[in-house]
Amino acid sequence: MRDTVLLLGQTLSFDTSPFGTAVQDAARHERRGAVLIENGKVAATGRAEDLCAAHPQAARRDFGDGLIMAGFVDAHVHYPQTGIIASWGKRLIDWLESYTFPEEVRFADPAYARQVAARYLDLTASHGTTTMASFCTIHPASVDAFFAEAQARGQRVVAGKTCMDRNAPEGLRDTAQSAYDDSRALLQRWHGVDRLEYAITPRFSPTSTPEQLEAMGALWAEHPACLMQTHLSEQTDEIAWVKELFPKARDYLETYEMFGLLGERGLYGHAIHLEPRERAALSEIGASLIHCPTSNTFIGSGLFDMAGLIAEGPRIGLATDTGGGSSFSMLRTMAAAYEIGQLRHSPLHPAQLLWLATAGSAAALHMGDRIGNLAPGIEADLVVLDLASTPDIAQRTERADDLWEAVFPTIMMGDDRAVSEVFIAGRAISER
Incomplete structure (x- = not known):
């Protein structure tokens, strides 16, 4: 029956x-x-x-x-940051060092990872979120935990092992080779199983050496049907740091582009302070830009140019950015997107907000034919x-x-x- x-x-x-x-x-x-x-x-x-x-x-x-x-479809989250959501008073780099990295070290323990993954999926379901794209930690166990919990619930989710081989504390650094090997093994174990999809996940350029970014680009070239998720141009001091680390790059985006990490199936979180060349390149390739409004206001990043970017053609998704974002709720995220639109003199209609939180984010994840x-x-x-x-x-x-x-x-x-x-x-x- x-x-x-x-x-x-x-x-x-x-x-x-x-x-x-x-x-x-x-x-x-x-x-x-x-x-x-x-x-x-x-x-x-x-x-x-x-x-x-x-x-x-x-x-x-x-x-x-x-x-x-x-x-609701949440296109950019960090499930390991569940326990540190709404922590006081830091900008991005300080946030990572004060809250994020100390918490992520704990995910070397598979039992702890499974506990937080279950809690995160329960919390988000209570807010009406049914799919999300999540960064995990450098630990393969953190990926296994998230996928296992999502699989038990029958959820369609995207996730990947976060790769970092510099500018991170002891216990949160891998290497270019181990990042490639671990990511490849996890991809082969989970991608396409039930409703699970793997995303190749370099955290962002400052925490990956050129060798690691090259390795992630090679892995993506070998598995082009996978998504790739990372961060781009979130804060101005972050952009200045990227320029110091990659002096030959024309801009932040080129630190990905030169290593094969710019593509149609790329998910670029934040994308607030983009240069004209970056906007043109992202639009030309049809990449996905993920707007994280509660995070952008909570840690003082800036105001996403929704109207301008929509007109230029890249896919746009909406996200809570747990736990830099201050809520698990996509309703609260839509409210923040409206408020940012007001500050940019282009308020969003309720239909546009609901579309971003559902069909728009699904399209950004290349899942619009399924969810x-x-x-x-x-x-x-x-x-x-x-x-x-x-x-x-x-x-x-x-x-x-x-x-x-x-x-x-x-x-x-x-x-x-x-x-x-x-x-x-x-x-x-x-x-x-």
Whole structure:
């Protein structure tokens, strides 16, 4: 017997990006809609009346006015930083030395890594996040732990061993050769198993020698279907450091480009302070830039140029950047993206925010054909939002004239209380 369930409520999906198309043409909203799930995938969407008539034997869950949409896709996180989220008062380089590196050393212990991986996936699921791309630590056990926990939950995730062979403390340095060997072994063990994908992961240029970057570029050339994730132009003092370490490079991006680490399947976190040449090169190749707004404000990095970069053509994803980011919630991340847009005099529409957190991030991860939307054949990773989850949100929602006015208070003020239910591969997490 097939595993079939019919979800009833408001539904939201996207036919295309609301950045290049009018919102009314890009988004599809059913005031009383339904989603049919069969065998872990979306089998049909449409009006509740029609799907109920067509599938009278299907089990039903009625969420009333709840908004059923794709689960959130977090395109750049550091799951090992779960325990140090919201630590006080440092910029990037100090943050790494004071908080991140001391915590990451602990992931040499497989039991500790498994404990944190489980905690991280539980926390993010409670906030409606169903897929993420995570940096691990230099320890292969940290990758094994994350993939094993995600596999047990049936989640689609991306992760990779972070590679660093300089400018890091004892216990957090590998070598060019061991980074290549360990990454290759982990890739062969996990990539493509169930819903797991491996990402080649040099942390960023300052913590990798040219020899290690060359080794990572060689590995990517051998496995071009894999993603590659790293950091780019997050803070101005970081950029100055890169110029000292790579005096022959024209700019930060060239420290990756010269070693084969610029590509369409590259994920470049932050990308705030880009030079014109870097913007042109990233756009030409169709790389993915990942906007991390709560992190950018929390550690004082700068303001991402969403409007300008969207117009130039690279893929754009949205991310919490746990734990430099100050929240596990993609709702809070959308709110921060809106606020940064305001500061840049180009505020984002609620449809654009929701698209970035779902279909946009899925496309940035090259998974838009599998996750990030409500459409037949897409994997049933879904979230149901309560648009009146608290009294302050409810009183504002009562005044709404359309979906966007109704959902915007939840984007700006919502938290895990707004998440009524989450489905991963068609299975409700409340039933696990």
